[in-house]
Amino acid sequence: MVSCIEVxxxxxxxxxxxxxxxxxxxxxxxxxxDWIRLFLWNVPRLAEVSLACDSRASTVAVFSTLHxxxxxxxxxxxxxxxxxxxNYTFPGLEILQHLEVKIATDEDCCLLQLASFIKxxxxxxxxxxxxxxxxxxxxxxGIKEAANCSRxxxxxxxxxxxxxxxGDLKLIMYLIKNAVKLEKIVVHPKEVRAVDFAMRQLKxxxxxxxxxxxx
Numbered sequence: 001m002v003s004c005i006e007v008x009x010x011x012x013x014x015x016x017x018x019x020x021x022x023x024x025x026x027x028x029x030x031x032x033x034d035w036i037r038l039f040l041w042n043v044p045r046l047a048e049v050s051l052a053c054d055s056r057a058s059t060v061a062v063f064s065t066l067h068x069x070x071x072x073x074x075x076x077x078x079x080x081x082x083x084x085x086x087n088y089t090f091p092g093l094e095i096l097q098h099l100e101v102k103i104a105t106d107e108d109c110c111l112l113q114l115a116s117f118i119k120x121x122x123x124x125x126x127x128x129x130x131x132x133x134x135x136x137x138x139x140x141x142g143i144k145e146a147a148n149c150s151r152x153x154x155x156x157x158x159x160x161x162x163x164x165x166x167g168d169l170k171l172i173m174y175l176i177k178n179a180v181k182l183e184k185i186v187v188h189p190k191e192v193r194a195v196d197f198a199m200r201q202l203k204x205x206x207x208x209x210x211x212x213x214x215x
Contacts (some may be wrong), residue, residue, distance in 0.1 A: 003045075006030040035080065038065040049073060053080035059113070063091055071095070078102060081132060084113040090120035097125045105167025106133030108142050114171050115146035118178060122151065127175070128158045131168050131190075138166035146174065154179035156186070163190040164198025173205065184211040 003025055018037035021029065026043045032052040040046065046069045051062065059082050063070060070091045077100040086109060093099075099121060103110050110133075118124070143166065157175050162168050176182060185206060189195045199214055206212045 004028040004030075008032045035061070040065060041068045043069050044072070047073060048075040050075075050077035051080060052077070056081045056083055058083040058085060059090065059116075060085055060088055066091075074098065076100070079130070082113065084109040084116075086112060090116045093117075093121045093124075095123050096121045097123060098128075099124055099126070100128040100130070102130040102132060103167075103171065104133040105131050105165045105171060106136050106141060107167075108144050110143060110167045111146045111170055111174060112144055114174060115149060118151060118154075118175075119149045123153050124151065125153055126156045126158070127154060128160065129171065130160045131162060131165070131171070133165060133167065135163060135165050141166065143167055143170055149178055151179050152181050155181060155183045157182065157184070158186040158188075160188045161190040162187050162198070162202075163195045164201070168198075169202065169205075172202065176205075176207065176210070182210055184213065186213045186215060188215050 004027060005021065007019060007030065016036065020039040022042040024042060024044060026046050028048040029040065029046060030050040031038060033054065035053040035055045035057040049066065057080050062078065062082065066073070071094050073093060073096050075098045076093065076096055079100070079102055081102055081104055099117060101117060103113055159172065172185065187199065187202070189199055203212055
């Protein structure tokens with residue numbers, strides 16, 4: 001009985017165009033490589049999914065892959081830059097506890113994308129954000145505001161590759177405002193010396209009841 005499947009397309013299956021998996025005993029699924037058509041069905045025990053793609057994928061494509069299992073996932077890792085569709089409503093991630101997601105904070109929809117994940121994940125306890133994108137002034141990006149979505153479950157936020165982009169700060173402040181029982185923020189600066197000022201600015205904005213850790 002197979003409980004865990006890992007697929008690495010670049011070395012094991014270089015020419016494959018799609019993967020379809022049906023396994024009643026599957027608990028964990030990992031895929032790494034260029035984005036391809038993935039279809040997971042009849043996976044009633046699947047609790048953990050990790051998708052690490054070199055090419056960009058739309059949120060619609062990602063959730064099409066998870067169509068039959070999104071409501072049962074406890075851990076979801078999306079190590080790919082997602083193309084956000086504004087009018088697309090994320091399906092419910094009702095029992096998701098741990099989410100890792102990559103967000104390009106130099107795009108105008110970065111805050112909307114984060115808010116969509118928060119809204120879809122009412123039981124989320126830990127959020128890991130990997131921030132990407134060029135350093136650009138806010139007036140060049142025009143980051144769109146997102147509606148508030150209060151959450152009681154989120155306790156820990158980890159931020160990787162923080163470098164003080166306007167979008168970086170907006171995402172963290174959104175989480176501080178909406179994760180009403182947030183206990184800890186862990187920040188990994190992208191370049192320590194280059195972002196000293198940005199880190200000091202961020203630390204001043206974090207409420208004293210939240211444990212702020214810089215690594």
